[in-house]
Amino acid sequence: MKPIIKAENLVFTYPGDEEQKPVKALDGVSFEIPEGSFTAILGHNGSGKSTLAKLLCLINLPDRGRLWIDGREMTADDVTEAEILAARREVGMVFQNPDNQIVATIVEEDVAFGCENLGLPPAEIRRRVDEALADVGMTEFARNPSYKLSGGQKQHVAIAGTIAMRRRCVIFDESTAMLDPVGRREVMDIIEKLNHEEGITVLIITHHMNEAARADRILVMNGGRIIADGSPSAVFGEPERMWEAGLDVPQTTEFAYKLRELGIKVPLDLFDPADCAEAVAKAVLEKRGGARREAGS
Amino acid sequence: MKSDITFGQYVEGNSVIHRLDPRVKIVISLVYIVAIFLAKSVTAFILLTVSSAVFVVMTGISPRLILRSMKPLLFIIIFTAVINLFFMTGENPVFEWRFIHIYREGIINACLIVLRIVLLITATSVFLTYTTTPLALTDALEQLLSPLKKLHVPVHEFSMMMTIALRFIPTLIDETQKIINAQTARGADFTSGGLIKRGKALVPILIPLFISAFRRADELATAMECRCYTGGEGRTRMNTLKSKPKDWVFFFCILLLTAGIVLLNIFFPLYTVLK
Known part of the structure; x- marks a missing residue:
């Protein structure tokens, strides 16, 4: 499939000042994001993942390297302001702190903000806002003031704002980090729905291994580079590598890994606790059965 | 404390005045304020007081709430009344003692000045602060002032x-x-x-x-x-303000009232003392 984002050797350095040395946040990052895919970017603090997100949203431009959004090279010398704005229409971002990305006091007016910026006719904005609010299940809160909502609900509003703009790609920059477990699960469900039902390309940046395991593909970053790239089974299939990079693996994988050390053969890539439990039960039974057979013979 | 904060002094309601176009309300209150300043005679003040009372009743807001909004201005009201009472000179002395001279004109003047301040507060409360949310006011101001964009006013x-x-x-x-x-x-x-x-x-x-x-x-x-914000250029709004016939009816009523006050000043100048 045609990539919506293509990066080649991206380098980005935060300029230093008298007190701070310049920080090289990205050091040669290359990848392709096919349209309609669901990718997770993992990495500990300072690994460059949020810097990468800002480059992909064209808030910053890379110092070196090339970046294509929807087939157009954004790092080309002849790229115009209008083309960058057009690319920003396609790639949106939902941030970590729900309070700092809501512009208007009333929920539906905030959802409309992006569409208003696009200069759409009022009737069209109305229709899109109603649809977007229905998509995230917030219709009943349309006329409510946003400050009375919970953190998870505020993120729903932010997501509705980006759905209403009909974006083809949405980047979630640790959008669940400040939420309670219930809010986190609800937001992840909506993200998954966006990807599966609407075909929107999704990139999530996260610390939560279980969230990353829900993606089709994981990019692991460390020290401004991509150190692993593959399906969740492939990436978490080598837990040693993740631990070396200062990262965790899902609890089920860690559990399975420890059981394997004890000689119980359990697959590492079962991320759902119920599946994992079943596999463990089966493996234990098998082992016991094997032991019995040995004793019998 | 935090969850119940209301912006400004807006009082929730669904009266005719609550539902007026906020732009019309801003214009109406300006015209009404002009009318209050134009009033010079007792007859004109009677008309203004009656109309203000009608507006208060229309909003459904308790008059006590409106009186309470005058509390912070109580000092100014008393101060202007006292100044007018003692320093206004006229032809009909009512009370004289040493250096204090009070004239009948002074008493009427003081009363009317107090009434004027009270009416001003009532009008702005009724049309703006109590019945219009600050958000609606902001939107209305943006649209009312939009011609100034041509003069590069941001x-x-x-x-x-x-x-x-x-x-x-x-x-x-x-x-x-x-x-x-x-x-x-x-x-x-x-x-x-x-x-x-x-x-x-x-x-x-x-x-x-x-x-x-x-x-x-x-x-x-x-x-x-x-979210593609690039300033006001090329931006549209989802909720554009539309004035309905009743907005215009209200507006013309206020214009008529103002005209009435000017006429009363000219034809029934009963106790015209205010300068």
Whole structure:
């Protein structure tokens, strides 16, 4: 499939000042994001993942390297302001702190903000806002003031704002980090729905291994580079590598890994606790059965 | 404290005046204020008082609430009344004692001035502060002032700033409370000591509050940019204000009232004393 984002050797350095040395946040990052895919970017603090997100949203431009959004090279010398704005229409971002990305006091007016910026006719904005609010299940809160909502609900509003703009790609920059477990699960469900039902390309940046395991593909970053790239089974299939990079693996994988050390053969890539439990039960039974057979013979 | 904060003094309601187009309300209150200043005779003041009473009844807001809004201005009201009472000279002395001379004109003048201030407060409360949300006011002002954009007055930018400021009031109040709690937990004392000591105690609240507000502003700016905000140029609005026939009816009633006051001033100048 045609990539919506293509990066080649991206380098980005935060300029230093008298007190701070310049920080090289990205050091040669290359990848392709096919349209309609669901990718997770993992990495500990300072690994460059949020810097990468800002480059992909064209808030910053890379110092070196090339970046294509929807087939157009954004790092080309002849790229115009209008083309960058057009690319920003396609790639949106939902941030970590729900309070700092809501512009208007009333929920539906905030959802409309992006569409208003696009200069759409009022009737069209109305229709899109109603649809977007229905998509995230917030219709009943349309006329409510946003400050009375919970953190998870505020993120729903932010997501509705980006759905209403009909974006083809949405980047979630640790959008669940400040939420309670219930809010986190609800937001992840909506993200998954966006990807599966609407075909929107999704990139999530996260610390939560279980969230990353829900993606089709994981990019692991460390020290401004991509150190692993593959399906969740492939990436978490080598837990040693993740631990070396200062990262965790899902609890089920860690559990399975420890059981394997004890000689119980359990697959590492079962991320759902119920599946994992079943596999463990089966493996234990098998082992016991094997032991019995040995004793019998 | 935080969850029940209402912006300004808006009183929830569904009266005719609540539902008027906010632009019309702004224009109406300006015209009405002009009418109040044009009134010179007792007859004109009677007309104004009656019409104001009718407006108050129409909003369904209790008159006590409106009287309460005059409390902060009580001193000014009394002060102007006293000045007028003692320093106005006229032809009909009512009371004289040593250096104090009170004339009948002075008494009427003082009463009318007090009435004028009371009417001004009532009019702005009824049309603006009590019946229109600050958000509606901001929107209305942006649209009313939009012709000034041609003169390069940044009307859209001002209204965007107002919108964002209103949006962040509850967030920052919340944050202030959190900082106060955090500093109190560290042993800070905000409630005892003199004025200077209490003022100094505010510093550890204000500094973190400002730092966080700047960080929020930075993040919000990034988020707005991500949502394709490029300023007022080429922007549309979902909810555009549309004036309905009843808005125009109301507007013409107020114009008629103003005309009536001018006529009363000319043809029935009963006790015309105000200059």
